[in-house]
Amino acid sequence: MSLILGKQFGVKPGVEISAPFDSPIATYELHQSQLNTLVGMCAKRFEFEHIQHLPKGSNVSQYRMSQGLAAHAVMDSVLSGDRRPLGTIMNDKWDQFVMPNLIEVNYDKALDEYESNVQNALHYINSNFDPLLVESEKRFRIPEIWQLSDKLNGVDERWSFVGSMDLIELDDATMTAKIVDLKFRDRTNAANNRSSSQHAMYALAAAYYGYEPSFKYVEFVRGKIIEQCVPTGEGETEWLFIKARQAIDYIQNNNYPINPSGWFCSRKYCSYWSQCRGKYEQDIEDENV
């Protein structure tokens, strides 16, 4: 791997990268979230979202995601120097992200959870990062991934990995990168974290730009902060390449198989349920009526 040392970390000035919800067919940029959906969840779901651009149904999954997006957006505003009162920033993000997806019957409970998550996340950042070095939503691009491993031989040379890290502290004195991904959840899910592509891809990005990475998932669950350190060694990087190869093969062959055996294949957790499996199967609840 050729290293790019020092301050150019991420993307070159003036270079734009795609958003996670864009279609990678047009950009040849593979986001870790797209890779997770294609290989770790259900490739058909990826097709509905990124290729067919079907509208998503409202469900628990969408609501949980909107809570996380709002909390992340508050963190980013605060760390980017937004000097408005915290309550004003939180209200803005709540209205922007959560309100359109709110399905909690108990509005106050949802709001309490949001406030607790934001306060705990800010406390965590203040306690664990150097305020002069920490950056949020740090974008990166690793170009021409075909060069990185023989596992990617033969993929189109335009493919790159791209993403955005929740929190990163780059220390140019020691050339280390402390990377943290924040998860706002209703229950802890260490196994899901471990099987994600995030830690491997983000660590690869840090190494590509010349930094020694460390990575932690930090979950905020019902008022608790749960840290999970995960290894980011050679094995994790090789596994990332194998998964990326599979993901790119799906896209290049326009072949998106269903995966109806995962926990997420349900009305509650798949936003495309009613356009896919739900069209053919009666819900258990319905059968019991």
Ligand code: SF4
């Ligand atoms: S309903 Fe199941 S098979 Fe269909 S897209 Fe969703 S997760 Fe995949």
